[in-house]
Amino acid sequence: MHPYPAYVEKATGTRLQDADGNELLDLIFNATSLIHGHVHPAVTEAIRDQAGRSTAVLAPNAAQIALAEQMCSRVASLQRLRFTNSGTEATMMMVKTARAFTGRDLVLKMDGAYHGTFDGMELNAATPGSAQAVPYTGGVPANLGDNVIIGRFNDTAGVTALIERYADRLAAVIVTPMASVATWIPPEPGFLEGLRAATTQRDVLLLFDEVIAFRVALGGAQQRYGVTPDLTAYGKVIGGGLPVGAYGGRADVMAVTDPAGGPRVAHAGTFNGNPVTAAAGLATLRLLDADAYARLEQLGERFAAALRAAFTDLALPLGVRQVGSLVSVAVTDRTPALWDEVNATMRLALLNRGVCGWGVFALPTVFDEAEIDEAVSAIHDALREPAAALAGLEVPVG
Ligand SMILES: Cc1ncc(COP(=O)(O)O)c(C=O)c1O
Known part of the structure; x- marks a missing residue:
């Protein structure tokens, strides 16, 4: 949010109102989590209704069952589902479940992939292309890297070779089926299929992180790309704008969390399966039908x-990537190196033009064509001078 964020007092539909009274057109909707925009009447009504009945109970509740049934009806691979309070907890529990089921410690993750804020996955390659995992943030013990190896998204041959090499120690491969490192990156044909084949062959579990990617189709990314994982983690849109996470998949794998037989994986959490979140999530998913997609x-x-x-x-050599309602700006091999400096100023330049969000965009169902024109016109205006300066400099491409 550098150099400073907009402090938001109110948000409805597609607009934010900041503390100074400025209206801003939102282009990212709470990090992709509000697929029907802010304060959608049906979602707000569901929250209000459930809040009048119970806000938190230490027991299974009707709202959580209804949301679980809604999700399982959309995603064929979800034989069992558990709720958490965030996408972070969902991926954390998913990895833990995979380790317990297989009895192995090693997990393969993709370089640069973000799976939430917890020690076990805050690791990237020691050097570009290396499989050795090192923490990418302070406070993570370096020896956690002993339990993770790093592959590269869309590098089918490289990742398959790592699976082969470490198969005896490997519990799982975790992947965001549509990568979201600074820009949305769709999987290349054959990549997810290659992971599925290599993991199945070596009895390694395939884990999808669909915390963002679920929104790309009615049945999520696994439906859009036609590859079925063993377990999947969710978050964002399934909570209708309230804190949420969930993970699930194969019944035999999820059985390690079943308290009935004395669980091999304990999963406690005061607010897991919160009924208000579940009501908001259910109202959100009910609106997400084929027409909405x-x-x-x-x-x-x-x-x-x-x-x-x-x-x-503007004669700016930039790419645009789009997967459903997710759109992002991407550099190409013709983008001048100095673009990085312009890019860093864009967030503020757009705030000054009444638009919030730059680089990665997530459009909600309530957006309209006039708002697309409004957003792109602000982006064009913000880029006019920098584009002319970049062109005038005739810098070598970087
Ligand atoms: C792919 C992915 N996984 C996990 C998370 C973590 O979710 P949360 O912020 O709800 O903890 C995020 C959040 O942006 C994400 O994009």
């Missing part, structure tokens, strides 16, 4: 096309 796809395509046209008009 068609609309999201249409909005994403139109926004991506408008951005491409703006970059062409």
Whole structure:
């Protein structure tokens, strides 16, 4: 949020209102979690209704069962499901469950992938291309890297070779089926299929982190890309704007968390399966039908096309990536190295033009065509001078 964030007092539909009374068009919707925009009437009504009945109970509750049934009806691989309070907890528990089921410690993650804020996955390659895992943030013990190896997203041959080499010690491969490191990166044809084949062959579990990627199709990324993992982690949209996470998948694997037989994985959490969150999530998913997905796809395509046209008009060699309602700006091999400096100023430049969010965008169902024009016009205006300066400098490409 450098150099400073907008302090938000109110948010409705597609607009934020900051503490100074400025109205901002939102382009990221709480890090992709509000797929129907802010304070959608049906979601707010569901929250209000459930809050009048119970806000937290130390017991299974009807709301959580209804949300679980809704999710399982969309995702064929979800034979069992457990709720958490965040995507972080969901991926953390998913990895723990995989380790307990297989009795192995090693997990393969992709370089640069973010799976939440917990020690066990805050690791990246020691050097580019290396499989050795080292912490990417302070406070993580270096020896946690002994339990993780690093592969590269979309490098089917490289990751398959690592699975082969470490198979005897490997519990699982964890992957975001559509990578989200600074820009959305779709999987190349064959990558997810390759992971599925190599893991199945060596009895290694395949874990999908769909905390963001679930929103790309009615049945999530696994439906869109046609590859079925053993376990999947969720968050963001399934909570309708309240804190949430969930993970689940194969019944035999999830059985290690079943308290009935004396669980091999203990999963406690005061607010797990919170009924208010579940009610908001259920209202959100009920609105997410085939028509809503068609609309999201249409909005994403139109926004991506408008951005491409703006970059062409400005003679800026930038790419645009789009997966459904997720759109992002990407550098190409023709982008000048000095672009990084312009990029760093864009967030503030757009705030000054009434738009919140830059680089990665997540459009909600309530967005409209006029708002796409409004957003792209602000982006075009913010880039006009820097684009002219970059062109005038005739810098070598970086
Ligand atoms: C792919 C992915 N996994 C996990 C998380 C963590 O989710 P949460 O912020 O709800 O803890 C995020 C959050 O952005 C994410 O993008």
